[in-house]
Amino acid sequence: MPELPEVQTVVTQLRKKITGKSIQSFWTDWEKKVLEPLPKLRKLVRGATVLGTRRFGKTIVIDLDNQYSIVIHLKMTGHLLYKDEHNVAAREWQDPTNQFIHHRFTFTDGSRVDFSDMRKFGWVDICRTAAVEQHRHIEKLGIDALSQDFTVDLLASFTQRYPKRSIGLLLLDQETIAGIGNIYRSEVLYRAGISPFRPALSLQPKEMELLHQKIREVLREAVKLRGTTDGDFRDTEGKRGGFQTRLFVYARAGEPCKRCGTIIIRKKIGQRSVFICPDCQR
Numbered sequence: 001m002p003e004l005p006e007v008q009t010v011v012t013q014l015r016k017k018i019t020g021k022s023i024q025s026f027w028t029d030w031e032k033k034v035l036e037p038l039p040k041l042r043k044l045v046r047g048a049t050v051l052g053t054r055r056f057g058k059t060i061v062i063d064l065d066n067q068y069s070i071v072i073h074l075k076m077t078g079h080l081l082y083k084d085e086h087n088v089a090a091r092e093w094q095d096p097t098n099q100f101i102h103h104r105f106t107f108t109d110g111s112r113v114d115f116s117d118m119r120k121f122g123w124v125d126i127c128r129t130a131a132v133e134q135h136r137h138i139e140k141l142g143i144d145a146l147s148q149d150f151t152v153d154l155l156a157s158f159t160q161r162y163p164k165r166s167i168g169l170l171l172l173d174q175e176t177i178a179g180i181g182n183i184y185r186s187e188v189l190y191r192a193g194i195s196p197f198r199p200a201l202s203l204q205p206k207e208m209e210l211l212h213q214k215i216r217e218v219l220r221e222a223v224k225l226r227g228t229t230d231g232d233f234r235d236t237e238g239k240r241g242g243f244q245t246r247l248f249v250y251a252r253a254g255e256p257c258k259r260c261g262t263i264i265i266r267k268k269i270g271q272r273s274v275f276i277c278p279d280c281q282r
Contacts, residue, residue: 002074004145004179005222006233006241007058010080013236014062014113015053017082021107022049023064028124030102035125044068044126045105057141057178061132069132070105071125072115077232078122084111092238097231118232145179146219152212159200159208167203167211168196168269180215183228186250186275188214195281196274197267221246249275 002010023045031038048064055061060080062070072080081098092098103115103124115122127135143150158176159167170176171185180188189196192214194207203211227233227241230251234240248258253266253275262279 002079002227002233003058003181003184004055004219005184005225005243006079006227007055007060007074007179008146008223009226009235009241010074011053011055011060014060014080014082017236018050018062018107018111018113019052020050021109021111022047023105024108025106027104027106028102030120033102033120033123035123036127041124041126045070056133056138057144057174058181059135059138059141063129067129068126069129071127071132071135071137073123073137075117075119075121075123077119078115078117079232079234080236081114081116081234081238082111082236083114084109087237090238092234095234095238098234098238113236116234140175141178142174142176143178145177145215146223150177150212152209155212155215156205156208159203163199163201165200166197166269167194167200168274170200171196171215172270172272179219182272182274183230183247183250184215184218184222187248188218190249190275190277190281191218193280196269196276249277251275 026042026045028034034041048066051063051065053062058073060072098116100116100118101114102117102120104112106112133139143154158170162170168185168189171180192211194211222228222243225242226235228243229240230244249264252264255264257264257277257280260279262277264275264277266273266275
């Protein structure tokens with residue numbers, strides 16, 4: 001957390017808010033998570049203008065006009081907050097979750113992007129734009145779950161590549177499919193009626209088609225609703241996402257399934273929690 005829909009929400013909102021703005025300064029009180037030497041990063045961003053924003057899996061990239069790009073990962077509890085003269089007094093900023101500011105980009109017009117991160121695992125880096133895809137945290141990523149190149153046939157090929165791996169573990173492997181985390185893995189598999197513990201290779205062609213459909217469906221629905229807030233995530237306006245109102249199984253252990261009434265259970269797979277309806281996902 002945040003996963004693909006939350007990161008896409010941030011990227012889309014930032015693109016509208018900061019494209020064309022020039023950076024005046026960068027501040028941090030947690031230099032440990034600035035991966036490039038701080039003096040160098042400050043020098044490279046000062047005076048640079050934002051050309052746009054994009055996403056690689058769960059990683060945020062802000063392209064600058066000096067042929068460099070800022071690279072940000074929100075990790076477990078990070079979120080970016082955009083503030084200007086119009087919203088600086090917004091009540092959302094009083095949300096305790098939005099108070100853990102450890103990094104800040106200030107623009108020449110006085111607006112800013114604050115990086116709030118309670119656990120302080122998120123990081124900021126910078127690299128040449130031409131080398132973004134070779135960045136050490138991006139180059140290992142697999143196909144993006146919302147990429148046009150992510151086809152049913154490609155998904156099926158992954159099950160051939162890892163014949164002994166469960167489908168639950170396969171969906172969470174960022175080096176295979178980038179962007180899916182605990183929340184959306186549980187929801188996708190529930191909607192597809194597939195147990196996360198099934199060997200991926202055991203899925204029949206029709207099941208594979210349905211799974212691929214549900215991956216796209218769930219992620220797109222979540223993007224439209226600005227992601228899921230299960231505690232920490234807020235969008236760039238400091239507001240909660242909306243997909244949590246659509247959850248069928250995630251974080252609902254002990255509650256009845258909305259379809260059949262069977263009690264939702266929580267299990268561990270690969271040291272991570274997964275939520276299942278034992279009847280709908282036999």
